[in-house]
Amino acid sequence: MVSVKGKKNAFEGNFRTMDFIPTISDSEEDVPDLDSEDEVVVQPTAKVTGKKKKGKKQNVVEETEESKDLNPEFNFNLDGEELTTNFQGWDFAGDDENKDDVKKDVDLDGIIKRKGGLINQVHIASDNEEEDEEEEEAGNNEDDEELAMDGFGMGINAEVEQEDDEEEESNEKEPETTKGFNVSNKGLADVEEQEDSVEAMADFYAPEEESKEAKKQVHTNFNTLSLSRPVLKGLSDLGYTKPSPIQSATIPIGLLGKDIIAGAVTGSGKTAAFMIPIIERLLYKPANIASTRVIVLTPTRELAIQVSDVGKRIGKYVNGLTFGLAVGGLNLRQQEQELKTRPDVVIATPGRFIDHIRNSASFNVDSVEVLVIDEADRMLEDGFQEELNEIMSLLPTKRQTLLFSATMNSKIKQLISLSLRRPVRIMINPPKQAAARLTQEFVRIRKRDLLKPALLYYLIRKLDSSSQKRIVVFVSRKEMAHRLRIIMGLLGMKVAELHGSLTQEQRLQSVNQFKSLEVPVLICTDLASRGLDIPKIEVVINYDMPKSYEIYLHRVGRTARAGREGRSVTFVGESSQDRSIVRSAIKSAEEGENQNQVLGRNVEWNKVDEVSKLIDSNGETIDDILDEEKQEKEILRAEMELRKGENLMKHKTEIQARPRRTWFQTEDEKKNAKIMGTLSKNKKTINSKKRKRQEALEDKPRSYKKTQSDRKIDQERAMKKQKLHQVRKIKVERARNSFCGVKFYNQKFCITLKS
Ligand code: AMP
Numbered sequence: 001m002v003s004v005k006g007k008k009n010a011f012e013g014n015f016r017t018m019d020f021i022p023t024i025s026d027s028e029e030d031v032p033d034l035d036s037e038d039e040v041v042v043q044p045t046a047k048v049t050g051k052k053k054k055g056k057k058q059n060v061v062e063e064t065e066e067s068k069d070l071n072p073e074f075n076f077n078l079d080g081e082e083l084t085t086n087f088q089g090w091d092f093a094g095d096d097e098n099k100d101d102v103k104k105d106v107d108l109d110g111i112i113k114r115k116g117g118l119i120n121q122v123h124i125a126s127d128n129e130e131e132d133e134e135e136e137e138a139g140n141n142e143d144d145e146e147l148a149m150d151g152f153g154m155g156i157n158a159e160v161e162q163e164d165d166e167e168e169e170s171n172e173k174e175p176e177t178t179k180g181f182n183v184s185n186k187g188l189a190d191v192e193e194q195e196d197s198v199e200a201m202a203d204f205y206a207p208e209e210e211s212k213e214a215k216k217q218v219h220t221n222f223n224t225l226s227l228s229r230p231v232l233k234g235l236s237d238l239g240y241t242k243p244s245p246i247q248s249a250t251i252p253i254g255l256l257g258k259d260i261i262a263g264a265v266t267g268s269g270k271t272a273a274f275m276i277p278i279i280e281r282l283l284y285k286p287a288n289i290a291s292t293r294v295i296v297l298t299p300t301r302e303l304a305i306q307v308s309d310v311g312k313r314i315g316k317y318v319n320g321l322t323f324g325l326a327v328g329g330l331n332l333r334q335q336e337q338e339l340k341t342r343p344d345v346v347i348a349t350p351g352r353f354i355d356h357i358r359n360s361a362s363f364n365v366d367s368v369e370v371l372v373i374d375e376a377d378r379m380l381e382d383g384f385q386e387e388l389n390e391i392m393s394l395l396p397t398k399r400q401t402l403l404f405s406a407t408m409n410s411k412i413k414q415l416i417s418l419s420l421r422r423p424v425r426i427m428i429n430p431p432k433q434a435a436a437r438l439t440q441e442f443v444r445i446r447k448r449d450l451l452k453p454a455l456l457y458y459l460i461r462k463l464d465s466s467s468q469k470r471i472v473v474f475v476s477r478k479e480m481a482h483r484l485r486i487i488m489g490l491l492g493m494k495v496a497e498l499h500g501s502l503t504q505e506q507r508l509q510s511v512n513q514f515k516s517l518e519v520p521v522l523i524c525t526d527l528a529s530r531g532l533d534i535p536k537i538e539v540v541i542n543y544d545m546p547k548s549y550e551i552y553l554h555r556v557g558r559t560a561r562a563g564r565e566g567r568s569v570t571f572v573g574e575s576s577q578d579r580s581i582v583r584s585a586i587k588s589a590e591e592g593e594n595q596n597q598v599l600g601r602n603v604e605w606n607k608v609d610e611v612s613k614l615i616d617s618n619g620e621t622i623d624d625i626l627d628e629e630k631q632e633k634e635i636l637r638a639e640m641e642l643r644k645g646e647n648l649m650k651h652k653t654e655i656q657a658r659p660r661r662t663w664f665q666t667e668d669e670k671k672n673a674k675i676m677g678t679l680s681k682n683k684k685t686i687n688s689k690k691r692k693r694q695e696a697l698e699d700k701p702r703s704y705k706k707t708q709s710d711r712k713i714d715q716e717r718a719m720k721k722q723k724l725h726q727v728r729k730i731k732v733e734r735a736r737n738s739f740c741g742v743k744f745y746n747q748k749f750c751i752t753l754k755s
Contacts, residue, residue: 329504
């Protein structure tokens with residue numbers, strides 16, 4: 001388990017200074033950190049000797065400290081029906097070694113504190129404190145609950161009422177049973193229009209029988225999968241007793257060396273599904289030649305670290321097995337040193353991976369035998385196409401390729417570029433129902449949209465006054481996540497945010513703080529949280545309704561896992577989409593075997609109103625905080641530039657002696673590629689109906705035409721921004737010119753410059 005205590009300074013020292021920047025990239029704009037170029041020494045845990053066994057070379061473990069843990073009498077635990085584990089979560093701290101004292105990011109909490117905060121001005125008792133009162137209220141005020149069971153009067157029992165012509169049209173054609181799934185089914189209809197033909201599929205994929213056969217496989221324990229003893233022991237340490245459906249289906253095929261395209265929801269055990277066959281294969285590697293044999297590509301650094309950690313734990317008892325990371329945001333030189341040792345498995349983000357192949361002389365990929373692409377759909381969609389093409393051109397074509405994803409909407413046209421060899425397609429259906437012990441609550445917002453921030457505060461306080469529960473809040477926009485963090489911070493609540501506009505360091509910090517309960521509330525967007533495995537989440541709050549019932553299930557599926565209890569609270573607006581999701585949840589609960597509860601939550605709107613007034617009266621403070629944050633970022637950026645210059649001067653000769661790094665794509669080129677990708681993808685969906693469906697399918701906020709007042713607000717904002725920019729420019733200039741003469745916050749920085 002990650003311990004964040006004592007790590008705070010390291011984190012403080014690791015932030016980048018950009019304002020909202022896209023970070024699913026590996027741009028390396030860091031200061032050349034030559035001072036921290038520690039040699040990375042990879043310590044083998046046990047000596048390995050290559051001895052022949054049945055014609056194959058196998059790594060034989062000699063008795064060392066670690067190998068003593070390998071009990072030859074070990075028998076894998078056959079008990080345990082549930083997919084439960086004693087494992088507490090992946091170690092995100094382990095690879096975060098880029099520590100220095102230099103302040104690289106704004107202390108937002110500090111700014112909020114300086115602005116006074118609004119703590120003590122509101123009091124909201126928790127559910128426990130008010131238990132009696134609550135019951136009484138529920139008795140007097142059963143309206144909400146009744147309404148909820150009727151889909152808030154949304155017609156769960158009646159014929160589905162239609163909001164616009166478009167929906168009416170398509171619903172008429174829908175079979176009775178799918179009515180609750182309006183939004184998603186419409187989305188799917190769109191996809192179906194462009195589905196691959198049966199012939200194309202037959203040509204591209206392995207025969208369907210193989211997929212069917214694979215899905216039929218039910219393994220009640222790992223022993224029947226013919227795994228090696230060290231791997232079984234690693235799994236046992238993790239508390240894995242029974243393979244999950246995706247593991248049952250894919251491990252045997254992976255072990256046969258076949259290519260796989262697999263889809264299963266987040267949290268279904270995908271990582272182990274590809275890691276287990278990989279590690280089994282590496283047991284039989286030639287013992288004395290170090291070479292990288294497996295590459296795992298992931299879209300984000302957090303996922304890469306998570307995957308690396310899973311691999312290390314499963315392969316704990318496999319002697320001499322080494323893992324390396326090649327991900328953006330971590331120290332480049334350190335990674336170079338690590339890759340020099342040719343780790344068996346390299347887990348990488350695409351940009352940094354290409355960078356290393358091009359620029360790290362001693363790293364090459366000639367002996368790669370397996371390529372895994374995790375979150376493959378996202379990689380193919382998110383502007384990674386060019387990078388993937390480049391990687392494919394560099395890797396040996398004779399290899400095993402494994403594609404894993406939560407969704408698998410990619411078409412054969414896109415997949416062809418990955419040079420798969422008749423992959424076996426294994427799609428594990430996402431659960432159609434929420435978990436057994438999940439209580440799903442709904443709060444109807446009606447026309448109270450402006451009260452939502454206050455409602456969020458009220459709810460969190462109600463559900464967990466002592467900050468002992470992990471609460472995830474889903475919002476649709478990253479700007480909202482940031483604003484809510486400030487509002488909650490002002491109200492004295494510890495909250496972290498997780499979205500695509502944070503730097504890798506910031507995202508990592510959020511996840512770590514949340515996992516360790518240092519910060520019990522995490523506000524995030526769907527995309528940023530994709531693939532991340534955060535155990536023991538007690539409550540999920542849907543601040544904004546997702547765009548489809550599938551996404552709703554995915555979100556609420558983050559709680560009530562492994563037989564635990566959980567609760568979701570969803571704010572329901574008046575749109576047909578919101579109502580459709582409530583209907584689906586109710587219908588599913590009524591029809592399903594799980595009998596999980598669906599309730600309407602009573603809200604004391606008068607209290608919410610009070611909090612909302614307090615927030616409104618502090619609107620300026622919130623804007624001030626945002627401005628101050630921006631200004632501090634500018635100053636930190638100037639500091640960084642100076643430090644960069646200083647380092648360049650200090651290490652001039654060494655830097656000049658190095659060969660110039662070449663870049664595959666600049667940030668601008670990458671952005672353009674992404675835009676072009678989106679444009680070409682949407683080429684055929686230019687009419688508004690199709691665009692709406694596309695947006696619904698992609699869970700994107702809807703675009704809309706700007707009104708006159710929108711344009712006026714934009715103009716005012718632009719003017720304000722320009723003014724601010726000028727003020728900042730002057731400040732930054734002053735800072736540049738006078739080095740220590742001005743008020744630099746960073747003591748160490750001043751001393752360095754003086755000397
Ligand atoms: P993943 O989908 O790979 O992110 O895994 C989701 C969660 O399931 C992680 O916390 C894993 O530790 C856990 N997990 C994976 N496989 C198993 C298994 N066979 N038994 C129990 N837990 C598992």
